[in-house]
Amino acid sequence: MLNSTVCSQVAMSGEMSLPSSVRQAKVCLIFATRGRAEVLERVVAFVDSQTVQPDMIIISCVSDEDAGKLASRPGLLVLKGQPGLTVQRNHALKHVPDDTDVVVLLDDDFLMHSRWIAEVLKTLDSDPTISCVTGAVLADGIHGPGYSVEEGQAILARADVPESLRVVSTGCPYGCNMAFRASSIAGLRFDERLVLYGWQEDRDFGGQILSRGGRLVRINTALGVHLGVKRGRVSGRKLGYSQVINPLYLVSKKTMPLRDALNHVLRNVGSNVVRSFAPEPWIDRRGRLGGNLIGLWDFVRGRLTPERAAKL
Missing domain, CATH: 3.90.550.10 (Spore Coat Polysaccharide Biosynthesis Protein SpsA; Chain A)
Known part of the structure:
Protein backbone atom coordinates (compact mmCIF):
# COMPACT_ATOMS: atom_id res chain seq x y z
CA MET A 1 0.00 0.00 0.00
CA LEU A 227 -12.43 0.20 -28.48
CA GLY A 228 -15.65 1.41 -26.89
CA VAL A 229 -17.04 -2.08 -26.34
CA LYS A 230 -20.77 -1.81 -25.64
CA ARG A 231 -21.17 -5.10 -23.77
CA GLY A 232 -21.24 -4.64 -20.00
CA ARG A 233 -22.29 -0.98 -19.98
CA VAL A 234 -25.11 0.36 -17.81
CA SER A 235 -28.67 1.07 -18.97
CA GLY A 236 -29.55 4.29 -20.74
CA ARG A 237 -31.80 5.44 -17.90
CA LYS A 238 -29.08 5.04 -15.27
CA LEU A 239 -26.44 6.74 -17.44
CA GLY A 240 -28.81 9.56 -18.34
CA TYR A 241 -29.34 10.32 -14.67
CA SER A 242 -25.57 10.41 -14.10
CA GLN A 243 -25.11 12.71 -17.10
CA VAL A 244 -27.08 15.38 -15.23
CA ILE A 245 -26.46 14.80 -11.54
CA ASN A 246 -22.77 13.86 -11.53
CA PRO A 247 -21.40 17.11 -13.04
CA LEU A 248 -23.61 19.23 -10.78
CA TYR A 249 -22.51 17.18 -7.77
CA LEU A 250 -18.87 17.81 -8.68
CA VAL A 251 -19.57 21.54 -8.72
CA SER A 252 -20.65 21.24 -5.09
CA LYS A 253 -17.35 19.45 -4.38
CA LYS A 254 -15.40 22.15 -6.25
CA THR A 255 -13.76 19.57 -8.51
CA MET A 256 -15.54 20.88 -11.63
CA PRO A 257 -16.23 24.53 -12.57
CA LEU A 258 -19.90 25.45 -12.92
CA ARG A 259 -19.45 26.49 -16.55
CA ASP A 260 -17.98 23.11 -17.47
CA ALA A 261 -20.74 21.26 -15.61
CA LEU A 262 -23.50 23.21 -17.34
CA ASN A 263 -21.82 22.61 -20.69
CA HIS A 264 -21.75 18.85 -20.02
CA VAL A 265 -25.38 18.75 -18.93
CA LEU A 266 -26.76 20.90 -21.74
CA ARG A 267 -24.76 19.10 -24.43
CA ASN A 268 -25.83 15.65 -23.29
CA VAL A 269 -29.46 16.50 -22.70
CA GLY A 270 -29.61 18.31 -26.03
CA SER A 271 -28.12 15.35 -27.89
CA ASN A 272 -30.54 12.95 -26.24
CA VAL A 273 -33.53 15.13 -27.12
CA VAL A 274 -32.56 15.55 -30.77
CA ARG A 275 -31.41 11.98 -31.38
CA SER A 276 -34.25 10.30 -29.52
CA PHE A 277 -36.31 10.75 -32.71
CA ALA A 278 -33.84 8.62 -34.70
CA PRO A 279 -31.53 6.96 -32.17
CA GLU A 280 -28.33 5.15 -33.04
CA PRO A 281 -28.71 1.35 -32.78
CA TRP A 282 -25.99 1.17 -30.11
CA ILE A 283 -27.35 3.95 -27.84
CA ASP A 284 -30.52 3.96 -25.75
CA ARG A 285 -31.29 7.64 -26.36
CA ARG A 286 -34.83 7.52 -25.00
CA GLY A 287 -33.62 5.77 -21.86
CA ARG A 288 -30.90 8.39 -21.41
CA LEU A 289 -33.40 11.21 -21.91
CA GLY A 290 -35.68 9.68 -19.28
CA GLY A 291 -32.75 9.54 -16.87
CA ASN A 292 -31.86 13.15 -17.75
CA LEU A 293 -35.36 14.32 -16.81
CA ILE A 294 -35.27 12.49 -13.49
CA GLY A 295 -31.89 14.04 -12.77
CA LEU A 296 -33.10 17.55 -13.62
CA TRP A 297 -36.14 17.10 -11.38
CA ASP A 298 -33.92 15.94 -8.52
CA PHE A 299 -31.65 18.94 -9.03
CA VAL A 300 -34.62 21.34 -8.96
CA ARG A 301 -35.65 19.76 -5.66
CA GLY A 302 -32.15 20.25 -4.29
CA ARG A 303 -31.18 16.58 -4.42
CA LEU A 304 -27.61 15.95 -5.55
CA THR A 305 -27.59 12.18 -5.09
CA PRO A 306 -25.38 10.52 -7.73
CA GLU A 307 -25.77 7.14 -5.99
CA ARG A 308 -29.48 7.12 -6.94
CA ALA A 309 -28.50 6.04 -10.49
CA ALA A 310 -27.97 2.50 -9.21
CA LYS A 311 -31.62 2.26 -8.15
CA LEU A 312 -33.26 3.49 -11.37
Whole structure:
Protein backbone atom coordinates (compact mmCIF):
# COMPACT_ATOMS: atom_id res chain seq x y z
CA MET A 1 0.00 0.00 0.00
CA LEU A 2 1.20 3.51 -0.76
CA ASN A 3 2.82 5.29 2.17
CA SER A 4 0.41 8.27 2.33
CA THR A 5 2.37 10.46 4.76
CA VAL A 6 5.73 10.25 3.07
CA CYS A 7 4.36 10.40 -0.46
CA SER A 8 2.09 13.36 0.29
CA GLN A 9 5.03 15.31 1.68
CA VAL A 10 7.06 14.58 -1.42
CA ALA A 11 4.19 15.51 -3.74
CA MET A 12 3.63 18.82 -1.97
CA SER A 13 7.30 19.68 -2.28
CA GLY A 14 7.14 19.29 -6.06
CA GLU A 15 10.55 17.64 -6.16
CA MET A 16 9.63 14.07 -7.04
CA SER A 17 11.56 12.62 -9.98
CA LEU A 18 11.43 9.10 -11.28
CA PRO A 19 14.35 6.77 -10.69
CA SER A 20 17.28 7.20 -13.07
CA SER A 21 18.11 4.64 -15.74
CA VAL A 22 20.17 2.83 -13.09
CA ARG A 23 16.90 1.57 -11.59
CA GLN A 24 13.89 1.33 -13.88
CA ALA A 25 10.78 3.07 -12.57
CA LYS A 26 8.29 0.58 -11.16
CA VAL A 27 4.91 0.63 -12.89
CA CYS A 28 1.63 -0.84 -11.66
CA LEU A 29 -1.08 -1.22 -14.32
CA ILE A 30 -4.73 -1.43 -13.19
CA PHE A 31 -7.82 -2.62 -15.05
CA ALA A 32 -11.30 -2.39 -13.48
CA THR A 33 -13.62 -4.75 -15.33
CA ARG A 34 -16.91 -6.59 -15.27
CA GLY A 35 -18.54 -8.92 -17.77
CA ARG A 36 -15.99 -8.58 -20.58
CA ALA A 37 -13.45 -11.31 -19.92
CA GLU A 38 -12.86 -12.19 -23.57
CA VAL A 39 -11.95 -8.62 -24.51
CA LEU A 40 -9.93 -8.10 -21.33
CA GLU A 41 -7.83 -11.22 -21.96
CA ARG A 42 -6.83 -9.91 -25.38
CA VAL A 43 -6.17 -6.39 -24.10
CA VAL A 44 -3.91 -7.71 -21.34
CA ALA A 45 -2.12 -10.00 -23.80
CA PHE A 46 -1.44 -6.92 -25.93
CA VAL A 47 0.41 -5.38 -22.98
CA ASP A 48 3.23 -7.82 -23.80
CA SER A 49 4.08 -5.63 -26.79
CA GLN A 50 5.12 -2.72 -24.52
CA THR A 51 8.78 -1.75 -24.80
CA VAL A 52 8.65 -1.09 -21.05
CA GLN A 53 6.75 -3.78 -19.18
CA PRO A 54 4.69 -3.04 -16.04
CA ASP A 55 6.02 -4.62 -12.87
CA MET A 56 2.53 -5.61 -11.79
CA ILE A 57 -0.92 -5.85 -13.36
CA ILE A 58 -3.98 -5.66 -11.12
CA ILE A 59 -7.39 -6.82 -12.32
CA SER A 60 -10.17 -5.46 -10.13
CA CYS A 61 -13.37 -7.37 -10.85
CA VAL A 62 -16.52 -8.79 -9.28
CA SER A 63 -16.45 -12.53 -10.02
CA ASP A 64 -14.08 -15.22 -11.27
CA GLU A 65 -15.76 -15.08 -14.67
CA ASP A 66 -14.74 -11.42 -15.10
CA ALA A 67 -11.05 -12.34 -15.10
CA GLY A 68 -11.38 -15.39 -17.34
CA LYS A 69 -8.05 -17.15 -17.80
CA LEU A 70 -5.99 -14.24 -16.48
CA ALA A 71 -5.83 -15.54 -12.92
CA SER A 72 -3.01 -17.87 -13.92
CA ARG A 73 -0.91 -15.18 -15.63
CA PRO A 74 2.43 -14.51 -13.84
CA GLY A 75 2.84 -11.04 -12.35
CA LEU A 76 -0.90 -10.44 -12.30
CA LEU A 77 -3.13 -9.98 -9.24
CA VAL A 78 -6.88 -10.59 -9.48
CA LEU A 79 -9.02 -8.84 -6.87
CA LYS A 80 -12.73 -9.50 -6.38
CA GLY A 81 -15.11 -7.10 -4.67
CA GLN A 82 -18.19 -4.94 -5.05
CA PRO A 83 -19.23 -3.71 -8.53
CA GLY A 84 -18.82 -0.13 -9.73
CA LEU A 85 -15.93 1.60 -11.50
CA THR A 86 -14.95 3.86 -8.61
CA VAL A 87 -15.24 1.10 -6.00
CA GLN A 88 -13.20 -1.31 -8.12
CA ARG A 89 -10.47 1.22 -8.83
CA ASN A 90 -10.23 2.09 -5.13
CA HIS A 91 -9.96 -1.60 -4.29
CA ALA A 92 -7.02 -1.87 -6.67
CA LEU A 93 -5.32 1.27 -5.34
CA LYS A 94 -5.25 -0.30 -1.87
CA HIS A 95 -3.11 -3.11 -3.26
CA VAL A 96 -0.54 -1.04 -5.16
CA PRO A 97 2.93 -2.05 -3.89
CA ASP A 98 4.76 0.46 -1.70
CA ASP A 99 7.69 0.80 -4.10
CA THR A 100 5.56 1.72 -7.12
CA ASP A 101 6.61 4.89 -8.93
CA VAL A 102 3.82 5.15 -11.52
CA VAL A 103 0.21 3.94 -11.39
CA VAL A 104 -1.53 3.43 -14.73
CA LEU A 105 -5.32 3.11 -14.94
CA LEU A 106 -6.77 1.86 -18.22
CA ASP A 107 -10.25 0.89 -19.34
CA ASP A 108 -10.58 -2.81 -20.03
CA ASP A 109 -11.05 -2.03 -23.74
CA PHE A 110 -8.08 0.30 -24.26
CA LEU A 111 -5.18 -0.79 -26.48
CA MET A 112 -1.81 0.89 -25.95
CA HIS A 113 0.77 1.53 -28.63
CA SER A 114 3.94 -0.41 -27.83
CA ARG A 115 5.67 2.76 -26.57
CA TRP A 116 2.79 4.04 -24.42
CA ILE A 117 4.36 3.29 -21.04
CA ALA A 118 7.82 4.38 -22.20
CA GLU A 119 6.50 7.75 -23.41
CA VAL A 120 4.59 8.32 -20.18
CA LEU A 121 7.68 7.60 -18.08
CA LYS A 122 9.76 9.94 -20.23
CA THR A 123 7.21 12.71 -19.74
CA LEU A 124 6.98 12.28 -15.97
CA ASP A 125 10.77 12.22 -15.70
CA SER A 126 11.04 15.43 -17.72
CA ASP A 127 9.12 17.55 -15.23
CA PRO A 128 8.67 16.76 -11.51
CA THR A 129 5.58 19.01 -11.33
CA ILE A 130 3.60 16.70 -13.63
CA SER A 131 1.28 14.47 -11.61
CA CYS A 132 -0.85 12.89 -14.32
CA VAL A 133 -0.40 12.05 -17.99
CA THR A 134 -3.12 11.23 -20.51
CA GLY A 135 -2.20 9.97 -23.95
CA ALA A 136 -3.54 10.65 -27.44
CA VAL A 137 -6.55 8.55 -28.42
CA LEU A 138 -6.28 7.80 -32.14
CA ALA A 139 -9.79 6.36 -32.36
CA ASP A 140 -12.54 6.30 -29.75
CA GLY A 141 -15.26 3.72 -30.24
CA ILE A 142 -17.30 5.28 -27.44
CA HIS A 143 -18.60 7.77 -30.01
CA GLY A 144 -19.79 5.10 -32.42
CA PRO A 145 -20.59 1.40 -32.64
CA GLY A 146 -17.15 0.53 -31.29
CA TYR A 147 -14.11 -1.29 -32.68
CA SER A 148 -13.09 -4.91 -32.56
CA VAL A 149 -9.72 -5.82 -31.09
CA GLU A 150 -8.48 -6.53 -34.61
CA GLU A 151 -9.59 -3.11 -35.83
CA GLY A 152 -7.91 -1.42 -32.89
CA GLN A 153 -4.67 -3.27 -33.47
CA ALA A 154 -4.75 -2.36 -37.16
CA ILE A 155 -5.16 1.33 -36.30
CA LEU A 156 -2.15 1.19 -34.00
CA ALA A 157 -0.09 -0.72 -36.57
CA ARG A 158 -0.54 2.15 -39.04
CA ALA A 159 0.31 4.84 -36.47
CA ASP A 160 3.69 6.53 -36.18
CA VAL A 161 4.74 8.00 -32.85
CA PRO A 162 5.56 11.72 -33.33
CA GLU A 163 9.26 12.49 -33.10
CA SER A 164 8.69 15.61 -30.99
CA LEU A 165 6.97 15.38 -27.62
CA ARG A 166 4.18 17.91 -27.13
CA VAL A 167 2.94 18.43 -23.58
CA VAL A 168 -0.32 20.32 -23.05
CA SER A 169 -1.79 21.17 -19.66
CA THR A 170 -5.38 20.00 -19.26
CA GLY A 171 -8.16 20.39 -16.73
CA CYS A 172 -8.72 16.66 -16.39
CA PRO A 173 -7.42 13.29 -17.57
CA TYR A 174 -9.38 10.98 -19.86
CA GLY A 175 -10.42 7.98 -17.78
CA CYS A 176 -9.74 5.35 -20.44
CA ASN A 177 -5.97 6.00 -20.24
CA MET A 178 -4.40 7.73 -17.25
CA ALA A 179 -0.97 7.48 -15.64
CA PHE A 180 -0.19 8.99 -12.25
CA ARG A 181 2.98 9.68 -10.34
CA ALA A 182 2.36 7.46 -7.32
CA SER A 183 3.44 10.14 -4.84
CA SER A 184 0.90 12.56 -6.31
CA ILE A 185 -2.12 10.37 -5.59
CA ALA A 186 -1.11 9.06 -2.17
CA GLY A 187 -4.22 9.05 0.01
CA LEU A 188 -6.55 10.00 -2.86
CA ARG A 189 -9.53 7.84 -3.79
CA PHE A 190 -12.23 7.88 -6.43
CA ASP A 191 -15.58 9.13 -5.15
CA GLU A 192 -17.71 6.03 -4.59
CA ARG A 193 -20.91 8.07 -4.69
CA LEU A 194 -20.30 8.12 -8.46
CA VAL A 195 -21.76 4.67 -8.90
CA LEU A 196 -21.86 2.19 -11.79
CA TYR A 197 -20.04 3.60 -14.83
CA GLY A 198 -18.63 6.41 -12.69
CA TRP A 199 -19.43 9.21 -15.18
CA GLN A 200 -16.96 12.09 -14.64
CA GLU A 201 -15.00 10.16 -12.02
CA ASP A 202 -11.83 11.06 -13.92
CA ARG A 203 -12.69 14.77 -13.72
CA ASP A 204 -13.27 14.50 -9.99
CA PHE A 205 -10.03 12.60 -9.39
CA GLY A 206 -8.11 15.11 -11.48
CA GLY A 207 -9.70 17.93 -9.53
CA GLN A 208 -8.39 16.44 -6.30
CA ILE A 209 -4.88 16.40 -7.78
CA LEU A 210 -5.21 20.01 -8.94
CA SER A 211 -6.23 21.04 -5.43
CA ARG A 212 -2.89 19.64 -4.25
CA GLY A 213 -1.04 21.77 -6.76
CA GLY A 214 -0.34 18.93 -9.17
CA ARG A 215 -0.23 19.35 -12.93
CA LEU A 216 -2.31 17.32 -15.39
CA VAL A 217 -1.11 17.00 -18.97
CA ARG A 218 -1.92 15.37 -22.29
CA ILE A 219 0.87 14.21 -24.57
CA ASN A 220 0.94 13.38 -28.28
CA THR A 221 3.35 10.44 -28.13
CA ALA A 222 1.45 7.96 -25.91
CA LEU A 223 -0.92 6.60 -28.54
CA GLY A 224 -3.86 4.31 -28.03
CA VAL A 225 -7.26 3.13 -29.23
CA HIS A 226 -10.36 3.03 -27.06
CA LEU A 227 -12.43 0.20 -28.48
CA GLY A 228 -15.65 1.41 -26.89
CA VAL A 229 -17.04 -2.08 -26.34
CA LYS A 230 -20.77 -1.81 -25.64
CA ARG A 231 -21.17 -5.10 -23.77
CA GLY A 232 -21.24 -4.64 -20.00
CA ARG A 233 -22.29 -0.98 -19.98
CA VAL A 234 -25.11 0.36 -17.81
CA SER A 235 -28.67 1.07 -18.97
CA GLY A 236 -29.55 4.29 -20.74
CA ARG A 237 -31.80 5.44 -17.90
CA LYS A 238 -29.08 5.04 -15.27
CA LEU A 239 -26.44 6.74 -17.44
CA GLY A 240 -28.81 9.56 -18.34
CA TYR A 241 -29.34 10.32 -14.67
CA SER A 242 -25.57 10.41 -14.10
CA GLN A 243 -25.11 12.71 -17.10
CA VAL A 244 -27.08 15.38 -15.23
CA ILE A 245 -26.46 14.80 -11.54
CA ASN A 246 -22.77 13.86 -11.53
CA PRO A 247 -21.40 17.11 -13.04
CA LEU A 248 -23.61 19.23 -10.78
CA TYR A 249 -22.51 17.18 -7.77
CA LEU A 250 -18.87 17.81 -8.68
CA VAL A 251 -19.57 21.54 -8.72
CA SER A 252 -20.65 21.24 -5.09
CA LYS A 253 -17.35 19.45 -4.38
CA LYS A 254 -15.40 22.15 -6.25
CA THR A 255 -13.76 19.57 -8.51
CA MET A 256 -15.54 20.88 -11.63
CA PRO A 257 -16.23 24.53 -12.57
CA LEU A 258 -19.90 25.45 -12.92
CA ARG A 259 -19.45 26.49 -16.55
CA ASP A 260 -17.98 23.11 -17.47
CA ALA A 261 -20.74 21.26 -15.61
CA LEU A 262 -23.50 23.21 -17.34
CA ASN A 263 -21.82 22.61 -20.69
CA HIS A 264 -21.75 18.85 -20.02
CA VAL A 265 -25.38 18.75 -18.93
CA LEU A 266 -26.76 20.90 -21.74
CA ARG A 267 -24.76 19.10 -24.43
CA ASN A 268 -25.83 15.65 -23.29
CA VAL A 269 -29.46 16.50 -22.70
CA GLY A 270 -29.61 18.31 -26.03
CA SER A 271 -28.12 15.35 -27.89
CA ASN A 272 -30.54 12.95 -26.24
CA VAL A 273 -33.53 15.13 -27.12
CA VAL A 274 -32.56 15.55 -30.77
CA ARG A 275 -31.41 11.98 -31.38
CA SER A 276 -34.25 10.30 -29.52
CA PHE A 277 -36.31 10.75 -32.71
CA ALA A 278 -33.84 8.62 -34.70
CA PRO A 279 -31.53 6.96 -32.17
CA GLU A 280 -28.33 5.15 -33.04
CA PRO A 281 -28.71 1.35 -32.78
CA TRP A 282 -25.99 1.17 -30.11
CA ILE A 283 -27.35 3.95 -27.84
CA ASP A 284 -30.52 3.96 -25.75
CA ARG A 285 -31.29 7.64 -26.36
CA ARG A 286 -34.83 7.52 -25.00
CA GLY A 287 -33.62 5.77 -21.86
CA ARG A 288 -30.90 8.39 -21.41
CA LEU A 289 -33.40 11.21 -21.91
CA GLY A 290 -35.68 9.68 -19.28
CA GLY A 291 -32.75 9.54 -16.87
CA ASN A 292 -31.86 13.15 -17.75
CA LEU A 293 -35.36 14.32 -16.81
CA ILE A 294 -35.27 12.49 -13.49
CA GLY A 295 -31.89 14.04 -12.77
CA LEU A 296 -33.10 17.55 -13.62
CA TRP A 297 -36.14 17.10 -11.38
CA ASP A 298 -33.92 15.94 -8.52
CA PHE A 299 -31.65 18.94 -9.03
CA VAL A 300 -34.62 21.34 -8.96
CA ARG A 301 -35.65 19.76 -5.66
CA GLY A 302 -32.15 20.25 -4.29
CA ARG A 303 -31.18 16.58 -4.42
CA LEU A 304 -27.61 15.95 -5.55
CA THR A 305 -27.59 12.18 -5.09
CA PRO A 306 -25.38 10.52 -7.73
CA GLU A 307 -25.77 7.14 -5.99
CA ARG A 308 -29.48 7.12 -6.94
CA ALA A 309 -28.50 6.04 -10.49
CA ALA A 310 -27.97 2.50 -9.21
CA LYS A 311 -31.62 2.26 -8.15
CA LEU A 312 -33.26 3.49 -11.37
